[in-house]
Amino acid sequence: MTAEPVTWRADGVPRSERFDDIYHTETGALAQSRHVFLGGCGLPQAWAGQPQWLILETGFGLGLNFLTTWQAWRADPGRPRLLHFVSVEAHPVSADDLLRAAEAYPELAALAGELAAQWHGLLPGFHRLAFDDGRVLLTVCIGDVQPMLRAQRFEADSIFLDGFSPQQNPDMWSPETLKTVSRFARQGTRVATWTIAQPVQDALQQYGFSVDEYEGLPPKRDCLRGAFAPAWTVRRREPVPERIDTPGHCAVIGAGLAGAAVAASLARRGWRVTVLDAAERPASGASGLPVGMLAPHVSPDDALLSRLTRAGIRATWSELTRLLEEGRDWRASGVLERRPDGDVRVPAGWSDSGPNESWPANAGQLAAAGLPGDTPALWHDRAAWVRPHRLIAAWLGQPGVTFRGGCRVTRLERNENRWQLFDSANAVWIEADRVVICAGYESGHFAPTLPLQPVRGQVAWGTTPDGADLPATPINGDGHLIARVPHEEGPPIWLAGATFDRDSTNLSPHAADSEANRERLARLHPASAAALASSFAQDAVNTWVGVRCASGDRRPLVGPLTAGDTSLWACTALGSRGLSFAALCAELLAAQWHAEPLPLPATLAKALGTQRL
Known part of the structure; x- marks a missing residue:
């Protein structure tokens, strides 16, 4: 999946060739965001003193509504503890275009840089991006608007209806879409948009919103705002849990x-x-492992586990960059995954030039890992080693x-x-x-x-012998090898393993498992096995045993x-x-x-x- 191209006019206004429309009014995106969306929803005054504020947006575009809202949240001493911003986008632009769109607004430049740094791997589905120590949470839903809205469930405090014009992008403004949007509203939820198209007003009123026109930004004379105030009792198919305003x-x-x-x-x-x-x-x-590997599961059909691990790694990555010191506590090293069956397929539509983060390893990546150029393997770019403790x-x-x-x-x-x-x-x-x-x-x-099932695991680890040239890249496959991990008590350490003994809780080391890990390393990376042979022979290898917990x-x-x-x-x-x-x-x-x-x-x-x- 490649980024949506943006055409930049001579006057600096961004334009979409797909929809034959501009991304924001000529008056400027910042002015539009503040007047139409924040102003139309009564922000920031409306969120004063609230524990959290939830915003739904129907078109992320170049991200300027989010950046403006985030900037307003930062500047407000009465801001809520947590700001959630959920936005649907079928055609995400590149990180470079996000940065270019914010260049004209110095107050947004630093925030745009933080957004661009996390703007990667945007395959179809949900992507949670975290900012300001996890207190500003952006959920980008990549896909067509109606399926993405149906996949989410919460009651919004504010709704931003954005997107290209109803004439150019009718699906975004259809009665079916606005009906789905109304499912996110509670009594009093405010809605704002730049369009005053009569069909949009009619649909919003039909689904419970009271709306009115007010002064717009040139060249538009008017824009639209409203609130959810249905004349009927709303019955939800699935009741939304009650919010916790005073955590205990x-x-x-x-x-x-x-x-x-x-x-x-x-x-x-x-x-x-x-x-x-x-x-x-x-x-x-089991979390006391000396060093662990963070790497996704990839399958040609993008199976359930693949999608879950991709979301999980994004969540963990945000915490690693926020809390730990790279190079000491973790390293964004990438991971090479050997595929003994030779199957290095990735889902159709992925490309190593697109925003995905795993692809068949090339000769240079294999050589850097000390493996022959014809080794079947995947390269995971968004992968790392981590010291779990x-x-x-x-x-x-x-x-x-x-x-x-x-x-x-x-x-x-x-x-x-x-x-x-x-x-x-x-x-x-x-x-x-x-x-x-x-x-x-x-x-x-x-x-x-x-x-629940206990699964015993044993690994081998030790300090790197003098002269041993172990790979800088962690290697996964039938077992795994992590090397060149800094250690506070001496030379860098390495770790290899691991065994899987279901229904065992025995924490005593097993000699048979030590031999199994040595043999597994020899298959996974023969050169490292040879470099560590003397350590194994001289019984200079440490053993670590833990018991994992697995579900059915x-x-x-x-x-x-x-x-x-x-x-x-x-x-x-x-x-x-x-x-x-x-x-x-x-x-x-x-x-x-x-x-x-x-x-x-x-x-x-x-x-x-x-x-x-």
Whole structure:
């Protein structure tokens, strides 16, 4: 999928050849955004003192409505804690055109640079971009307007109806589209647009909006604003959860990737979060791997797991760049994935010149990884190695989060709308309004109905021997190899593995697994196996063992343990993809608690929900 071309006229106004129309009025995009959209929806005054504000836009274009809204949010001392901006766009432009469109407005230049830095991999579907420490969340829905709107569900506070003119782009303004838009409105939701076309006014009124014309920007004399005020009782097919305006205290059981991510997401929304773990330190279970790999799953048919991991990596990437030091805690190294079956196909329509981030590896990438030029492999550009314990520590260090180690919770009990968490001696560890179970395979102790399976894994790791030329690029396939990872206690470290022993919780190292990992490394990267042969022979290789938690269908589980009960949830079963899924699952949980826009299309969100089982 390639970027939509933009034609720039001599006067600097951008134009679409596809729709034979300009992107904004000649008066200027900033003036139009402020007068028509923010002014038409009463912003920023309307959001003063609110915990969050949710905006729906029907055409992202060059992003100037978003940038103007973000700039107004930043400048307002009475701004809401969280700003959600959801925009549909069928034909995304390039990052360069986003930057060019903002050049004329110095107050937007820095924000445009941040937007452009995340404007990548925009394949069809939802893409969650996070700014200002995760307090400004942009969800770009790439695709035709009606299917994208049907895939989302929330009640908007403001609606921006934008897009090319009704004559040039009738689908954007059709009665069917405006009916779908009305599904996002609650009593009092304000709507604004630059067009006063009578069919648009008629459709908005038919679906519950009261509208009126007011002074426009030259060359337009008028624009349109209104509010949702139906004369009938609105009945929703699926009721929207009630918003939480005053977050309370949440207890999270488990201080691995899942628990730490949930704690950070909830704390950003104003929750006071206490994370309890039986171990004295965080990341003492499966998330304590010395170094892990962050890489997507890619399939020719873009299967469910492929779409989920792509969304998950975007969510994690945002947190890595925000919280950690690249080169020390993680590295945006890319990952080379060997395909022993020779199948290096990617979904139809992908191109290495487009915005996707995985493609068949070329000879130069293979050579840089120390592999023959005819090796069947995929190159994942948006992939990395990560020190998981550093990410966990950063999440647990966020304001509002408290960690308590040495707290083995053995029992939960509901008492007058409060949860009590007990230890083995039946003493109360803590009381909380809500509880989230993130205890890996031990989550089954509190959620016996969930189909959880322990999966033991063993890896080999060590310091790099003098003279060993290990690849700078992590390599994945039948096992994986990560090398040249800085280590605080000496030379860089490497890691190779891993084994998969289902239904085993034995944390003792197995000699047979050590040999299996050595053999796996020899198949994956013979040169590295040879360079490390003496380390294996001299028993100078360390062993790490952890027990992952997997669900019956190998997808994470995020949702309530009892239908209709919002106070006891699980976020578990991340399997071997904890780095890919933790941030995404945490944001999905927080969005559902707060009736926010989902970071995933509804069908993908359901594919992670506990309700599916």
